[in-house]
Amino acid sequence: MNRESYNKIAEIWAEHRHSSFVSQIIVDFAEKLSLNAKVLDIGCGTGMPVAGYLASKGLLVTGIDFAEKMIEIAQSQQIPQTQFLVSDFFDFETKETFDGILAWDSFFHFPKEKQAMIYPKVARLLNSGGYLLFTHGDDDGEHTNPMMGEEFYYSAILKEDIIQLLEANGCEVIDMIKDYREKDTHRGLVVLAQKK
Known part of the structure; x- marks a missing residue:
């Protein structure tokens, strides 16, 4: 469902996201990483504004997304x-490991x-001392919503x-913010963790 839906809205999404802001939490995440640190952006969409921002800060970004049209726009x-x-997270295989992993609006x-x-897969991909930042739903369950x-x-x-x-996969929670609001956006849960 989601792949097909994201492919259908790719152009509208690009127009909306390219004029959007970068969350302060992502800015803070980037500041924790050294120049030329490698970052994996899970569910990167069209690459803007997030991957573009991270790259502008001297980070080496690998973005993955299962929606082909999103990746076409990102590459262009x-x-x-x-x-x-183009890759589903669970199918993504690489010999590389990363200093930071970002999953902004994808895990849910x-x-x-x-x-x-x-979490075991993320832990395998993350270097020791590396950071994981992700958004998540705040209620146990599943549902569909229009966008x-x-x-x-x-x-x-x-x-x-x-x-x-x-914790079972060697990562320590540094911050967990429920009901996170910034400007006109809202996330149920934002989590920052670090691999020990």
């Missing part, structure tokens, strides 16, 4: 220090039955389960 912008790949699109599978005229699937697990899964 030729943002320096970035590469954009993953199937409920796969939520627990996120830009198309239907999208969402799911979430309990925040206590997220903490347990992160």
